[in-house]
Amino acid sequence: MNALYATLLLPLVGVFILAFAGHRRQAKTINLVLCTVTFATALLLALEVFRDGAILSTGKLLYVDGFNVYLILLNAFVGMTTAIFSGPYMEHEAAIGRVDAVRMRLYYSMYQGFLFTMLMALSTNNLGILWVSVEGATLATVLLVSLYRTHESIEAGWKYFIICGVGISQALFGTILVYFAAVKILPPGAEDGLLWTELHRHAADMDAGVLALAFVFLLVGYGTKVGLVPLHNWLPDAHSEGPTPMSAILSGLLLNIALYALVRFKMLVDPALGNHLAGNLMMGFGMLSFSVAGLLLHRQYDIKRMFSYSSIEHMGLMTFAFGIGGPLATFGGLLHMIVHSLTKSAIFITVGHASHIAGTQKMAQIRGLIKTQPFVGWGLMIGTVAIAGFPPFGVFTSEFLLFTATVKSYPWLAPPLVIGLAVAFTGLFRNLQPMVFGSPPADQQPVNANMWPVFIHLALVLWLGIAIPGVLAQWLNQATIMLAGRGVL
């Protein structure tokens, strides 16, 4: 219990500390220490949940079960490794004069703020607070996207703010509808009509018509944040214009949170509806995002934009997996959440170094990384191989599970799935090859890069591809049982 409170309080305290100390030289250390301690407490929390099962805080505001505990852990972990990367990266940015002291304070403070809102969104039991936190995550990052104050970054920030703000408002309407349906069946005067645990218990009694309507609004709302096509416009811009550590956690974590919210609501809606409407909707949007993003990968010129589209593609894939909804697909989707987060944040960290080496984000001008700085070149190569779904990486495992589930339940969707994966694969590799192996410009110099986070992430992904550790498999199985009714183990 205390571990949970500590996990939430540490980043919150960090917001205030770094708001005042963010411009000092020690800021990166403070940030890293805070993230590390948060990770440690998250680990304690995970052990607690593993030992005793789901925990509900007094006042029922916080709730941690098998489904969100591993996401909390993942969040804290990626937050920590990205903090390792962000220190030198931001020092470099400050050195070349792209950010001043005030913006450094803003950056570090909001880094913690972002982690706080995400952890809050994951651990809260109240669906209203969930919305407030997801909106809070937007607010925390919106100034970071426009941190460089260039025309492009301000445009990206504004787009992010407006599109996500408008989108997420639809989710609030959906939440109000769910509350409305809940008030009807819960005893009068109860203040817990938005508590997920209460709603889940009474899910089957709620009115189907209202919940179906609510789910459509929620899908549009949180779907905007997931980056589902056609509501994805903000995503490539926001991810490509902000500082790279932000891109890493936006892509690796924030998208997961929105999808998590959507899946939580699906768990409420399914018993009430008694049909597969929510799943079908998610499958449709997922498949659309997956295919469109795969095609758009081919048109990119900016390296961060390309990998943002890859994120849309993978989020589409996960949405599709949760849409299918059987144990196999759900397990695959949950696993994919982890491996995608780890791989994508590793890639963005590498891309950050690569763009420092080349001095640009334009792929046409990034050449011969492997000759200039072999670690960065190899990191980008392996990361891309992993995200494209090659064995023996974890992404392959989860995609394979998903593919098996698709063949079993919807065989006619298997060919588009395979074609989509192939299209995305070619889109990534046609750009990757010259960047890694091409001949470097004469004056290209290596930069001060810390590749440890990247290799730790990739090693974990490799591990997950070869053998999923028993603890994790157990958690995922628990979550699968909650989501799909039965497990795969």
Added chain:
Amino acid sequence: MSGLLWAIIKTLCVILLAPLMAGWVKWLKCRLQNRRGAPPWQPYRDLLRLSRKNVVIAESASWIFRMAPYIVFSVTCLAVSTVPVVTVQLPVAALADVIALVGFLALGRFFLALAGMDVGTAFGGMGSSREVTISSLAEPALLMAFFTLAMNVSSTNLSTVIGELGRRDLTLYPSLIFAAMGLVLVAIAETGRIPIDNPSTHLELTMIHEAMILEYSGRHLLLMEWASMLKLTLFSLLIVNLIVPWGVALTLAPADLAFAALIVTGKLMLWGMMLAVSETIQAKMRLFRAPQYLGLAFILSMLGMMSHIVLEVR
């Protein structure tokens, strides 16, 4: 038979009193603008003067030009006959249909516009084109407002509408509030008042109604002028009796009728005051902004209908 007689007497009264209404508004306006102003009965003198004058007709005028004043005047009289003034209990009440009313007005406007173009002067054509533009925007708004009222009481019959509204307890009907606002805006546009048209000028490039009747003289002009005063009275009656339906007699008892006549006269005078004040405090808007003004009227009427459907049924 006596009912029919009553109806004819009522229509005649309105026709005869219409110039007084126009004079009243004009007099009030003069007073508000610190001018002495002609007395309210000045329009009668003007009409009398016109009746004595000879008619001058352009060489290029056709029979339409000569017929138009008679048609416009008689059609407006017919329109007036459909509006309940002091009582809803007339045998011709069955005729008092809002759609017929709008149809009569449209017929009159059609001939007015034709007459404007008939002679072939630049002013006439311009006036006609403006009149048609404005009324094509005003008419949907007017119909929408009427339909909102009609849906509210399930009838398009003016007598029924007024009777039913007058009988109800005091209830806040959002739809009626909107319909009333729309109706007022349309009425101002349709009767050629500020801010759409300026009734007190003959020599402005932006005039509408006056541009169309510029070529008329003598008794033709008399009929045209009278018809436009009638129209003002007609819309005033509609507004006062639909928005404030209380006071209109629900029976044919003489005491009720006398009382109703008093109330209706009071309401008309009050409406005239409001009109005069509003014309004093605002300027005529540019012609290009007229569509926006009428768009607002349309939106209001439409919102009225929507709020009836959304909020008031079931």
Added chain:
Amino acid sequence: MLIASLSLPEQGVLTLAALILLSSFLLLAQVRLDSLINTFALQGALIFLATVFMAFISGKYHLLISAALTLFLKVFFIPGQLRLLVVRLNIRREVEVIGNPMLVMLFAAGLVLFSYYVALPIRELSLLSTRNTITISLAVVLIGMLMVISRRKAVAQVIGFMSMENGLFFAAVVSTHGMPMVVELGIAFDVLVAVILFGVFFFHIRTEIGSLDTDRLNHLTEVDR
């Protein structure tokens, strides 16, 4: 349920709902920035009144706290903040050309009809006397969205955004007598932060592109230029 069978405060809520919808339409058509902000404040005031009415109808007096929050945020703070920004950015007299106002209006009317049909299942279920206003609240949300889409000036987009928030709040008030207090406070906090951030953004946009016309924010495209 016919409107005549309701009590006077309930009729008042319905009338206020209709006026709130009207204010949404006015926001959509308003071209001058200062009158736009005033109309927005008016909408906030109407929602405040409706919330107070609802508190007395339902006897749930915690709604009065939400009403006070609305009064502070939507009537005084946000419009005040926007007025201040508009003065400091010196764009008070700025007039925006709306592409095709009549078309936008008709589209908005279509949205009202759409929300009517969408909200039908909710109306069937509710026993509240004010259930019909759910349609209005959804329409206000959607019209706010239309405003964000159809306007080009950043300030107008923000007002559209905030009027969506108004619609959501109104929806919560009329359908469920407000959300739980902790959620209300959270949402109010989010709105507060959002307004401050929007203000910061106005200055950034202004310094970077020299105007608040978001049409000029068009550098980011799929193809390299």
